[in-house]
Amino acid sequence: MALLNLKDVSVAYGDNVVLKDFNLNIKKGDLVSLLGPSGCGKTTTLRLIGGFIQANKGKFIFNDKDYTKVPVHKREFGFVFQSYALFPHLSVFDNVAFGLKLRKTPKGEIKKRVMEMLDIVGLADYSKRYPKELSGGQRQRVALARALVIKPDLLLLDEPLSNLDAKLRVKMRVGIRKIQKELNITTVYVTHDQEECFSISDKVAVMNEGVIEHLDTPQNIYDNPKTEFVANFVGFENFIDLSLQSKNEDISTYNSKNGRVFKVKSTNINSNKETIKGAIRPEEIKIVNKGGDNKDENTLDGIVGISTFLGKEYQYMVDTEVGKLLVNGNTNKRYKEGEKVKLYLPKEKMVLV
Amino acid sequence: MKNKANYLLLLPGLILLGLFLFVPLFSTIFQTIRGKEGLTLVKYFDFFKDSYYISIYLRTLKLALITTLIAVMLGFPTAYYISRTNKKVRGLYIMLAVFPLLTSSVVRSFSWMVILGRNGIVNTILLNLNIINEPLKLLYNEFAIVVGLVYLFLPLMIMSLVGVMENIDNDLMEAAESLGASRLKAFIKVIFPLSVPGLIVGSVLVFTGSLTAYTTPQLLGGSNAKVLSTLVYQNAMSLFDWDTASVLATIMILTTLIVTTIINKLSGKLSGKR
Numbered sequence: 301m302a303l304l305n306l307k308d309v310s311v312a313y314g315d316n317v318v319l320k321d322f323n324l325n326i327k328k329g330d331l332v333s334l335l336g337p338s339g340c341g342k343t344t345t346l347r348l349i350g351g352f353i354q355a356n357k358g359k360f361i362f363n364d365k366d367y368t369k370v371p372v373h374k375r376e377f378g379f380v381f382q383s384y385a386l387f388p389h390l391s392v393f394d395n396v397a398f399g400l401k402l403r404k405t406p407k408g409e410i411k412k413r414v415m416e417m418l419d420i421v422g423l424a425d426y427s428k429r430y431p432k433e434l435s436g437g438q439r440q441r442v443a444l445a446r447a448l449v450i451k452p453d454l455l456l457l458d459e460p461l462s463n464l465d466a467k468l469r470v471k472m473r474v475g476i477r478k479i480q481k482e483l484n485i486t487t488v489y490v491t492h493d494q495e496e497c498f499s500i501s502d503k504v505a506v507m508n509e510g511v512i513e514h515l516d517t518p519q520n521i522y523d524n525p526k527t528e529f530v531a532n533f534v535g536f537e538n539f540i541d542l543s544l545q546s547k548n549e550d551i552s553t554y555n556s557k558n559g560r561v562f563k564v565k566s567t568n569i570n571s572n573k574e575t576i577k578g579a580i581r582p583e584e585i586k587i588v589n590k591g592g593d594n595k596d597e598n599t600l601d602g603i604v605g606i607s608t609f610l611g612k613e614y615q616y617m618v619d620t621e622v623g624k625l626l627v628n629g630n631t632n633k634r635y636k637e638g639e640k641v642k643l644y645l646p647k648e649k650m651v652l653v
Numbered sequence: 654m655k656n657k658a659n660y661l662l663l664l665p666g667l668i669l670l671g672l673f674l675f676v677p678l679f680s681t682i683f684q685t686i687r688g689k690e691g692l693t694l695v696k697y698f699d700f701f702k703d704s705y706y707i708s709i710y711l712r713t714l715k716l717a718l719i720t721t722l723i724a725v726m727l728g729f730p731t732a733y734y735i736s737r738t739n740k741k742v743r744g745l746y747i748m749l750a751v752f753p754l755l756t757s758s759v760v761r762s763f764s765w766m767v768i769l770g771r772n773g774i775v776n777t778i779l780l781n782l783n784i785i786n787e788p789l790k791l792l793y794n795e796f797a798i799v800v801g802l803v804y805l806f807l808p809l810m811i812m813s814l815v816g817v818m819e820n821i822d823n824d825l826m827e828a829a830e831s832l833g834a835s836r837l838k839a840f841i842k843v844i845f846p847l848s849v850p851g852l853i854v855g856s857v858l859v860f861t862g863s864l865t866a867y868t869t870p871q872l873l874g875g876s877n878a879k880v881l882s883t884l885v886y887q888n889a890m891s892l893f894d895w896d897t898a899s900v901l902a903t904i905m906i907l908t909t910l911i912v913t914t915i916i917n918k919l920s921g922k923l924s925g926k927r
Contacts, residue, residue: 352827372830373838379831385824389846398842399832450832 303328303486304349304454309358311344318344319510322358326503331480331487333497336507337533342490343458345507349488350379350456363453375454378447382459384439386431392418392442393427399450417449420479437468444476448483455480455487461496469493473500494534498522506530526570528577528653536579536651537626543575551647554578558621561597562650569652576652582615582626584649587635588642598650600625600643604635618643682906685899696900706884706901713880714908716795716870717863720802724810724859725852727803732814732851733844736821743819750811753804762872765801766792769873793875801869806862810855817851818844846923853920860916861909881905 302325311319318341326332334342347353349360351372360368367375386395393414400410418424421441431439440460447455460476461469477500480487491497497504498518505515506529514526525531528539542554542562552569554562554576562578569576588599602620609615613628616635620643627643635641686692700706735746753761768774769791776788791797821844829839867882874880879887881901889898 350827350831352830371835372827373833373835375831376833377831379828381824381828383822383824385822385828387825387828387843389843398829398834402833402838446828446832 302326303363304488305359305361306345306349307359307361309348309355309360311341311348311353311355317510319348319355322510322512324505324512324515326486326488328486329484330502331477331489331500332503332505333489333491333501334505334507335491335494335497335533337492340507341510342492342507346456346458346488346490349454350377351375376450376452377454377456378450378452380440380443380447380455380457380460382462384431384443384463386439386442386446388431390430391427392423392429392431392434395431395442396446396449398446403450413449414445417445420448420482421445421475436464437472440464440472441475444479448479448485452485455485457487457489459491460489462491462493469496476500506533508533524568524570524651525579525653528579531579531651531653535581537582538580538585540578540580540622540625541575542578542652554652556600556622560600560621562645563597563647564650564652565648568648568650571653578645579651579653580645580649583613583628584646585625585627586644586646587616587627587629588644598645598647600645602641602643604637604639604641606637607634681899682903684896685903696896697904700897700900700904709879709881709884710904712795712878713864713882716798716802716880717860719799720806720863721856721860723799723803724807725856728807728810728814728855729848729852732811732818733840733848735811736815736818737823743815747812747815750815751808754808758805758868759872761805762801762869765797765804765873769797769800792873793877795874795878797873798870798878798880801873802863802866805866805869806859809858809862813855813858814848814851817848821847849920849923852923853916856916857913860912864909864912865905 304324304326306322306324309319309322310317311322322341322345324345334345336342344353348355351367351370355368358368359366362375387398390398396414396417397410400413405413415424415427418427421444423438423441423445426434426438431442434442440463444460457476461472464472473496480500489497489501498521501518503515504518504521505512506521506525507513508529514521514530516526521530522534525534525536531539540556540562542556545553545555545561547569548566550566551563552566554564556562564578600620600622602618602625605617605619605624607614607616610628613630614634616627616629618625618627618641625643629635685696686694688695731750735743735750738746766773770776771788771790771792773791775791776785779785780788825843825847826836826839829843830836834842865882866880867886870878870880871883871886874883882905885898885901885905888894888901
């Protein structure tokens with residue numbers, strides 16, 4: 301039984317429909333990320349769960365109770381804001397103690413719990429400082445401590461790391477995951493950063509235009525995205541139009557428009573449409589020597605265009621019979637512009653959407 | 654060399670202030686402590702011995718305080734509302750709030766006379782509704798002065814508060830709510846302490862304004878409710894008693910300074926250690 305359950309929720313601002321018949325279930329103890337481009341409704345979903353906005357339609361069930369109309373301050377959810385929203389007139393200690401004081405917790409216990417929490421986030425020596433005297437990463441940790449010290453039933457994080465620099469982001473996300481696991485607290489995490497959310501989530505919901513396109517483990521989304529949008533969002537840069545020839549349990553056969561034969565693992569087929577798109581990542585396409593083997597299956601001929609250096613690999617824009625494809629090649633050899641190449645698209649790496 | 658030349662830029666302003674503000678001001682103050690044999694405070698002792706003067710002094714203080722308190726109570730919610738609206742509407746609201754300042758204080762006082770007078774709008778309505786049997790005396794008393802002063806100085810309070818409140822992040826209110834504070838609690842614990850600087854500026858402006866205002870008490874208070882400024886005028890222009898007028902003026906200045914200092918001290922306590 302799910303701990304959190306959004307049932308057919310709709311949210312609209314005037315004519316602008318943000319969420320439509322939205323459904324989401326979250327298990328206790330899981331960290332679920334809402335991933336998507338800006339404007340996809342992920343922050344709206346989080347704010348709806350937090351109680352800052354009301355649904356026009358639908359229900360929000362939490363812990364078997366109807367939370368749809370429960371006001372924010374009665375929900376017992378911890379919320380970490382993108383801007384951190386620390387109280388500038390209070391010290392670090394008082395910021396963290398804010399929620400406990402409202403609960404009329406005895407003074408001694410407040411002190412104990414606040415210091416414990418500051419210890420967990422590594423800020424025990426900063427309790428007397430004011431927010432403006434802290435760095436971005438420290439403020440972020442105060443915000444996290446403030447949300448966690450009330451022992452919330454649910455932790456909500458709204459792009460908590462987007463105002464930090466790249467190195468600190470990596471460090472902080474590991475920290476957040478560690479604390480989340482230690483306290484075993486169910487968490488909803490909103491982000492637009494794919495790497496960030498894949499690295500720390502139990503489950504990821506990729507959102508687009510107010511609906512969840514794909515909800516699954518990071519690994520499954522990365523390897524086998526269910527829709528074209530998800531594939532595109534997680535780095536499948538190449539899409540080839542294919543039409544079905546024969547379907548088998550193990551391997552299925554498709555034809556490209558110009559008659560090339562493509563074999564694909566049947567478990568990678570995510571749509572029953574007759575004409576379908578074959579998606580593949582640039583790094584999974586192999587450049588093979590022209591005419592090296594006579595098996596024509598899963599191959600395309602092309603001419604190398606612009607190449608760029610990515611550090612680990614070169615990336616080529618290859619003009620093929622079915623359009624331009626992005627292909628990565630190792631740094632042993634840099635193909636020149638205008639060179640003819642043969643591309644091999646491994647059947648287990650192609651995903652049909 | 655260049656730096657010294659920069660000071661020259663201050664010179665016109667300094668000369669203007671020196672000649673036309675400091676010299677008259679200090680000569681006024683000096684006059685009040687000059688006796689037949691050297692310096693003396695006897696004129697001040699005389700003032701504080703006179704129960705008539707004392708009653709006017711206390712009334713002035715009282716009216717200024719009441720005006721400030723009412724301005725705070727009316728201004729705070731208004732300013733909070735204005736500060737939460739979006740930028741476009743906010744400009745319009747602020748313009749509306751400031752509108753009373755754009756007309757002459759004489760005109761404004763006359764409008765209040767029309768409203769509060771014996772046959773004014775308020776009395777006419779109350780009489781027609783049979784709530785009262787004879788017209789209330791709403792004009793030429795302390796009530797009328799306070800009404801006029803609040804109307805006059807409320808914009809200053811609203812503007813000082815909006816200036817501070819619009820810089821308070823909206824997330825702070827939501828953060829407080831998510832931590833278990835009701836709207837009201839969140840307002841008291843977060844918005845209020847952060848608004849204190851604006852509250853102080855607004856209070857000082859309203860208080861000093863009310864304490865020294867002349868037109869409004871003169872027109873709406875009449876001779877029944879005299880205040881310091883009208884007393885100064887009466888002494889100087891009607892009785893030609895410039896000595897007493899100077900003493901009154903000096904007391905007014907000192908009172909303003911003292912109260913301003915007290916309000917500033919209080920602000921430290923209201924907004925916490927910062």
